Amino acid sequence: MPLRALPAILGLLTLLALNAGCARLLPPSPSIPETATLPLPGTLFLADGRHVEPSELTALVASHDFILIGESHANACDQQFQAEALNNLAQSGLPLAVGLEMVPWSAQKILDAFRRGEVSLDELEKKLGWQDYWGYSFTFYRPVLAQAKESGIPVYGLNVPKDLLHLIRTNGLESIPADERGLLPSALIPPPPPQRAMIEEEYRRHVELMPDRTMEAGFDLERFMTIQSLWDTQMAHVAIQRRGADDTMVILTGTAHVEYGHGIAYRLALLEDAPRILSLIPWRGGPVPEPTAGDFFFYCPEPPRRLGMLIAWVNDQVVVTGVIPNSLAQAAGLQPGDVLLAADNIPITSLKVLHTVGVQAKSEQRPLLLEVLRDGDQLTIPITSP
DSSP states (O other), X not given: OOOTTOOOOTTOOOOOOSSTTOOOOSOOOOOOOSSOOOOOTTOEEOTTSOBOOHHHHHHTGGGOSXXXXXXXXXXXXXXXXXXXXXXXXXXXXXXXXXXXXXXXXXXXXXXXXXXXXXSOHHHHHHHXXXXXXXXXXXXXXXXXXXXXXXXXXXXXXXXXXXXXXXXXXXXXGGGSOGGGOTTOOSSOOOOOHHHHHHHHHHHHXXXXXXXXXXXXXXXXXXXXXXXXXXXXXHHHHHHHHHSOTTOEEEEEEEGGGTGGGOSHHHHHHHHSSSOOEEEEEEEOSSSOOOGGGOSEEEEOOOOOOSSSEEEEEETTEEEEEEEOTTSHHHHHXXXXXXXXXXXXXXXXXXXXXXXXXXXXXXXXXXOEEEEEEETXXXXXXXXXXX
């Protein structure tokens, strides 16, 4: 089934990998009609629209050291695709490992116990301190973890522990004593110029949303750049440390760490000699995906947003980054830049808090009361569900 709004891309013989050492992927593909229906969620394809069969993905395990699969952390379709992709990759019969952005390397003993059957999937969320560290719904990631367990694939935490992250954010990497560094990288690898430009643009958006609080926190551009570099360098470093000599490491992480080869892949290429890297990027529909963004793309539509607001973690706070027109959030008067402090007097320390309290308010047929910080003033904004 071809893709809607994908024009024919003439002269494209094959997609090339983004990083040195990657092999050619697949043979030439036919051009794609400009009008067609969207594919089914989870469909894998090339930038020119040609669909990729699961067996083709399976065949690529042998020729790659790292397979990076991007995601949106709040889109269950992405995690379902990752689980299915992991199943397809396992069909190769070759040794695999999974690396997770969502878990710090300090929690590795718990992941090892899960693999041995000493910790069940139902116990894993609490044992890992998932909500405190990650915040996004553990339910979304259950299929991935279940598939890894079923296929006998070891799972590794790649990210920096929260206590070290706070110290590095405040005082820099050099402030961490040698005996407390664990799997921290010896040095941070700064972003390549194209990624730096993207990070600068992201930082400007943060400043526009909450200028006073950004400055008060001392969250300047270079510190912002340092944290972004830390995440990418940290995950690349641990992935290399954890990958067996003959393994293919499948890294599951946010799309921003994968696309265009700027994030983790760039650091892998500097830390290891000519790693063979494959990248898979989610596509939401709309404009044709750029061929340079990734090697493969998979279709997963945007999830519906119940309240009609887009939110993000900014400097350990929940910030409204957008309000959907004609939504409950717009009707209530929420604005981009609002900092969400509490919901029904419960501090919003994770996205789960906002979800749980919102569901409870709806079930009790009463407004959800949000405590909001706006331009230095604290407001109470009720959101009423129909």
